[in-house]
Amino acid sequence: MPLEPNHPPEPSNRAIPATPGADPDYFAAFRIAEALDLPEELGPTADFSHSPKPPTDAQTAVIRAVGIDKSYMIGDQRCPVLRDVHFATHAGECVFLSGPSGGGKSTLLAILGCLLQPDQGQVFLSGRRADQLTPQQLAFLRRDNIGFVFQRFQLIRGLTAMDNVALPLTLQGQSLPDARTMAADLLRQVGLEQHLRALPTAMSPGQCQRVALARGLITRPQLLLADEPTAALDAKSGLEVMELLRELVHQTGAAAVVVTHDPRIHHFADRICEMENGSLRT
Numbered sequence: 001m002p003l004e005p006n007h008p009p010e011p012s013n014r015a016i017p018a019t020p021g022a023d024p025d026y027f028a029a030f031r032i033a034e035a036l037d038l039p040e041e042l043g044p045t046a047d048f049s050h051s052p053k054p055p056t057d058a059q060t061a062v063i064r065a066v067g068i069d070k071s072y073m074i075g076d077q078r079c080p081v082l083r084d085v086h087f088a089t090h091a092g093e094c095v096f097l098s099g100p101s102g103g104g105k106s107t108l109l110a111i112l113g114c115l116l117q118p119d120q121g122q123v124f125l126s127g128r129r130a131d132q133l134t135p136q137q138l139a140f141l142r143r144d145n146i147g148f149v150f151q152r153f154q155l156i157r158g159l160t161a162m163d164n165v166a167l168p169l170t171l172q173g174q175s176l177p178d179a180r181t182m183a184a185d186l187l188r189q190v191g192l193e194q195h196l197r198a199l200p201t202a203m204s205p206g207q208c209q210r211v212a213l214a215r216g217l218i219t220r221p222q223l224l225l226a227d228e229p230t231a232a233l234d235a236k237s238g239l240e241v242m243e244l245l246r247e248l249v250h251q252t253g254a255a256a257v258v259v260t261h262d263p264r265i266h267h268f269a270d271r272i273c274e275m276e277n278g279s280l281r282t
């Protein structure tokens with residue numbers, strides 16, 4: 001099951017809070033918070049002061065999962081999905097999670113992305129324990145340290161490519177003009193200089209995924225998580241997106257974990273881990 005936000009950004013299931021004098025950017029920021037599964041209070045007026053970037057060094061894994069167990073309850077039946085999974089990845093590394101459908105790849109990705117709590121085991125982000133935080137602490141941790149790329153892009157349809165990419169920066173408290181300047185620079189790097197003001201509906205799937213990749217990396221996260229990023233693309237666009245993903249990961253020093261069924265992109269991996277029946281083979 002691909003990792004997608006619980007509530008797609010449009011149409012919105014969550015009421016936009018009324019804020020006197022709020023401008024359209026406020027609503028846009030709220031919607032991206034929703035898309036990235038951040039809590040409602042993360043509007044531009046939120047307190048952004050309490051999520052410093054954890055320190056990194058070459059020896060410390062960017063993300064490390066130790067002895068992870070996870071089950072889902074289906075009716076009154078507990079169905080084990082992950083069993084004693086150990087996983088780690090380092091800065092600048094691009095690791096693929098591959099394997100048969102239902103093996104637990106997306107569940108592991110959600111745990112690495114601090115979207116889902118394990119039943120057993122520990123998760124460390126740059127050496128800091130991340131599986132015992134409150135929902136709000138987790139939201140800040142995700143906002144500042146983790147970028148997400150989804151199979152179906154999850155772009156905000158009413159916003160231009162530039163504003164889709166700028167929004168994570170505005171959620172961190174950057175001014176909109178500065179955020180737009182940085183977004184435009186990154187969009188140029190992914191070959192979309194002609195599409196800064198294009199809406200997602202006017203772009204091809206490959207272009208949309210390049211925008212989503214830029215959005216995932218605009219805050220220079222330590223960790224980029226991508227769930228089936230090429231599944232909705234044709235072969236050529238898929239290769240282009242993966243080329244860019246790998247290039248940007250190596251350039252920014254992020255660690256990337258990519259869930260994929262697509263054997264055509266396996267050569268982009270620095271390492272491939274096979275998941276089957278909830279167990280990981282590295």
Ligand SMILES: Nc1ncnc2c1ncn2[C@@H]1O[C@H](COP(=O)(O)OP(=O)(O)OP(=O)(O)O)[C@@H](O)[C@H]1O
Nearest residue numbers: 001002072073081100101102103104105106107108
């Ligand atoms: N929210 C959920 N509630 C109950 N069962 C779930 C839930 N999410 C996933 N599962 C089940 O957990 C198992 C592992 O699912 P998961 O999506 O993690 O595997 P996957 O390897 O990513 O599969 P796919 O490649 O098909 O996306 C599957 O049997 C799936 O049906």
